[in-house]
Amino acid sequence: MPELVLVTGGTGYIAGWCVAELLRRGHDVRTTVRAPGREQAVLDAVSTVADPAGRLDFAVADLTADAGWEAAVKGVDRVLHVASPLGVSATAPDLVTPARDGTLRVLRAATAAGVRRVVMTSAANAASPSSYASEGVTDETLWTDPEDPTLIPYRRAKTLAELAAWEFIREHGGATELTTVLPGAVFGPVLTPDTAGSVGIVARMLSGAMPGVPRIGLEVVDVRDLVDVHLAAMTSPAAAGERFLATGEFVWMAELARFLREGLGERGRQVPTRGLPDFAVRLAARFRDPSLREITPALGRRNRHTTEKAARLLGWRPRPARETVLDCAESLLAHGAVRVPAAQRP
Template identity: 65%
Template sequence: MAETVLVTGGTGYVGGWAIVALLERGYDVRTTVRSLTKADAVRAAVAPRDQLTFAVADLMDDDGWDAAMAGVDYVLHVASPLGDETSKDPDALIIPARDGALRVLKAATRAAVKRVVMTSAANAASPASYAEDGITDETLWTVDDPKLPAYRRSKTLAEKAVWDFMASYDGPTELTTVLPGAVLGPILSADNVGTTRIIQRMLSGKMPGAPKIGLEVVDVRDLVDLHIRAMLSPEAAGERFLGTGEFIWMREVAAALKAGLGDQAKSVPTRELPNFVVRLASLTDPSLRALTISLGRRNRHSTAKAERILGWKPRPAAQTVVECAQSLIAHGVARDRMAG
């Protein structure tokens, strides 16, 4: 009989690709949705298959999680709770992230699943300032500081909470965490562009220029592959794995789009914006505020551990951003609908 993998958040960008990859590998997949009304959209995105079933569960509610875990062999916890990113109170993001992760892990341990692989973020293993030189690895933990963006704090504190729980847990369930960088790549549906919105904005011409920000681009398909490798490898139990991909400046992203798309990238900005312009714009544009900490960033993360232990190798960043853009164009969502 095929093993069963529970994927949290089947409506999400990473969740959808995780479902696709697991089904292709012959697993039975169960995915959580907050309402069964979302099930048809997931089926349409990943192609209907008998091996895909649904469970209703919300990261902010205990109900449904024990039923979702019944008979499950592995859990890929890739979902992110719907915290309020516009709130000035950091707890609006921190509490949902931390409590949601613990809720999933505790339900998994009650069901004695073999292993939980949880998606954290590279910013949970970063120095206090991205402007610091050097390459860091999984041994570094971000020091919680109220001055840091709430999203970065939420990822760090959520991951710390699950590892603290496992430190006092005595049972068969194992934990592994994966820490991705900027997740880009093709989309499965026009209704879910996920974290590709930055490429949308570049294609739409809504960006006046490229901010001096470096992204560690990981293709969503490679990220899912890393999760599955971490799920299966005996050596991955109890480990953190950075999955950041290649470092690329935003101006290099623009150049890759121009080279790969030709006239379809005519609206992509090529000039680099001075840092002070971005900081001034962030005073009136909330979406830019979280970016200001990354201006001029030099710190990078090492994926040597994932490559050595799991045999993981991500594809080049330029390939990912071009295929991301091609997918957005093919799905008719190259124009950033959020930007009007």
């Protein structure tokens, strides 16, 4: 009999791909939406790559409230907890409470229902040195120090949410197993331009909205590869009770821009090539664009993560960053998510 898998946050970028791939592999799927009326958006997105007819249903449940979670997990065998209520620090100063409490709501409901395994999407930023100046390669045994006063709110929230999940399972998990997946910068094709997630960076570069490229390094992971590691972690006996880094190739944003310019030809003409000095990014973050404060601590960061554990236990191999970035760009262009001048269209 096909297993019923719950995916939290079906309208999200990663969750939408999880739903689609689970359906493609023959699973029955339930996914949560925050409010009634959002179901059709999920159906429209998923239908571009998989047939949801008769095998996808919905539950209304918000990570910020208790209501709906008991019904969401009823009859469920496994849970992919992908959703996160996190926003931008400038507009949501308290990111820790919704991230941690939302995770605990899912785990309480899952353990009470006897779910076999929960796979939680964390972040590589929860397994990184506190100092952005650190170099070298780190693995899953490292935990970010949530008490470090220099951490941006996003990193602190993701770390504390994952710590709370492991503590809960140790104390109350019973027969329910927990696995966590820690991705890097998630790019790749979009199912719909309305759920573009982190690929907004690529869209901004394609549209010419960025005056230049900051000295930021990204561990680019394809959303399709990220879904693969989630599904492997969901079923592999070796994955129970484990953390798995799911980062990809390390590239500087200047390299990312080069991939786009060289791979897209005229359609990539608006992609910036000029590097932005660190001091210019810091000045802009202070006086013009507060959202840039999230990236200033990472300027020049060279620390990288190893995915040897995911390769060894789950057989996981991410694709090259260039392929991911170009597939992402082609998808955004095909969906009309980026406006390219007529003279640059094929």
